[in-house]
Amino acid sequence: MRKSLANIYRLGIKELLSLRSDRVMLLLIVYVFSFAIYAVATGASTEVANAAVALVDEDRSPLSRRIQDALLQPYFQPPVRLTVAELDAAMDAGRYTFVMDIPPHFQADMSAGRQPAIQLNVDATAMSQAGTGASYLQHIIAQEILAFAQGREGDPQWPVNLVIRTQFNPNLKSSWFLAVMQLINNITLLAIILTGAALIREREHGTIEHLLVMPLRPAEIMLAKIWANGLVIVVAAVLSLYGVVQGWLGVPIAGSIPLFVAGTVIYLFSVTALGIFLATLTRSMPQFGLLAIPVFMVMNLLSGGTTPLDSMPELLQALMQLSPSTHFVSFAQAILYRDAGFAVVWPSFAAVAASGAVFFGVALLRFRRMVTLMQS
Template identity: 50%
Template sequence: MWARCATIFRLGIKELWSLWRDPMMLVLIVYTTTLAVYSAGKAQPETLNHVPIAIVDEDVSTLSQRIATAFFAPQFVGPDLIAPQDVDPGLDAGRYTLVLHIPPNFQRDVLAGKVPRVQLNMDATRMMQAFTSNGAVQQIVQLEVAEFVQRYRSVPAPAIDLAVRARFNPALTPAWFGSVMELINIVTMLSIILTGAALIREREHGTVEHLLVMPVTPAEIMLAKVWAMALVVLVATWVSLTVVIRWAIGVPIEGSIPLFLLGTVLHLFATTSMGIYMATLARSMPQFGLLMVLTMMPLEMLSGGITPRESMPLWVQYVMSLAPTTHFTELSQAILYRGAGLSVVWSSLVWLLAIGAVLFALALARFRKTISQMA
């Protein structure tokens, strides 16, 4: 038993040295766990910022001018006053995200108690900016019109007092969500890439034949690759969580980091086995890359990290309950956001262990078949 453990340890050290001599893989690890996580947390603007807007003022009244001056920095770029024929060219050229069209006799109709129509044209290719600014423009126009008619700004008293308390993210800061979810996706991606690339690299360099003549079993070879690549991803995850997410971005971590790392180890056991299985199916790195695309997209999009699983069709929920990313995402959100303990996440840990055991068995059977064909 001790001899086998020593063999697995030495083979794992060989994998670490091979990774150390691969500068592209090292750059990938450093970039994904630092700059990629930081940009994912900071790339989503929290408020409107310098939205380009233009106004078509066919009324040229006091009210229309009040509306035009209500759009100011830093939420909006100072609005350009343009003619109606310049609307489509401006939107087509991407100079404006919003164009507000105020019709003739707008002020007169408002004072007469009519309901004039104001048209807001949006460049929906800038989806997030257009979606956020749509409600802001409507609110600004309505407040300016109400103030002009009533001669003072007032807000009608609500019939009820609705007290909103946002748990776990009081300010609804997007960086708290984006950075952690990016790290969760990167853990899955790196573990699959590193183990799969290590096996394919050995096949391309002919070192698998050297292993076949050594007194080692396929299980020992696989376990060495699993623990070595999992250790690299685990250390990179801890550094990213501590330095980038907690310190650079300022996301408060509520739960136990050791418990999160325990869940990460079980998740890495499953995903590294998945990487080895995919490497036995692919004959080259380009084929492995194509398999990565087909695998990573559903794992990331349907795991519950982007949209809640409850909003997905039932059959998708049942299928994705067999994926390790689903339980790892659930576990990570519970620990890092809500401060959950072992009594809450134990079921996710059991699921990850069971899924990892099944994936390891499948990968081992496929790996043995591949080695026998090479022999």
């Protein structure tokens, strides 16, 4: 047992030295855990900001001007006046995300107790703003109409007082969410790439044959690659969490970072084993990349980090419970966003550990078969 641990340790050191000499891979690690997180968090906003809006005012009344004046920055650009004849052409050209059409006699009809309709045309190809922006506009219009009907400024008195309390992200800043989720996704990406590339590099350089003539077992070679590359990812992720997410972007971390690191270590055991398994199915880095990218995309998009699991088909929800990325996203969000303790996240820890044991077993069988074929 002691000899086996020594072999795993020395092989892991060899992996770290080999990675140190690979400048392209080092540059990739630095980029993925620094600028890639910053660029996504600050550039891919999901809330309504600076949306282009136009107004067709056929009423030209104080109420219609009041609605126009309520469309303020930074949510909306200053409204552009259009005529009815220009509306369709403007929407077809994609110049505006929202075009509001206030009909003639709107204020008079409303004062007479009738129920006039405002037409809101939405460019739904701008999906990031269409749904949220439409609800913003509906709320603004309702507020202004009610305040005008009551004949006074200030907050209108609703029959029911709805109090909204936003937990964990009170200002609804998308950068807080995107920064952490990008870090989580990049951990998965690097775990697959680094371990798979390490095995492919051994085969391309011919050093795998040197290992096979040594008194080493396939499990020792695999474990060495797992702990060495996993260590690099954990260190890079922690530095990114403190330096980029908290320091550069100013995102508050509510929970225990050591608990998150412990869960990440368990997750890396699972995903690095998956990377080795994928590498045994290919013979070169291009082949590995073509196989790893779709696997990562599925794990990323269907893990619950991009869209909630509840919005997916039930069969897909059940299948994704077999993926370690689903449980990783679950406990990472619970810890970092909601300050969850071990008593809350231990089922996800256990699920990741179970999937890791399965992935490691399958990867070990495949690696042994590859070794046998190379020796014969």
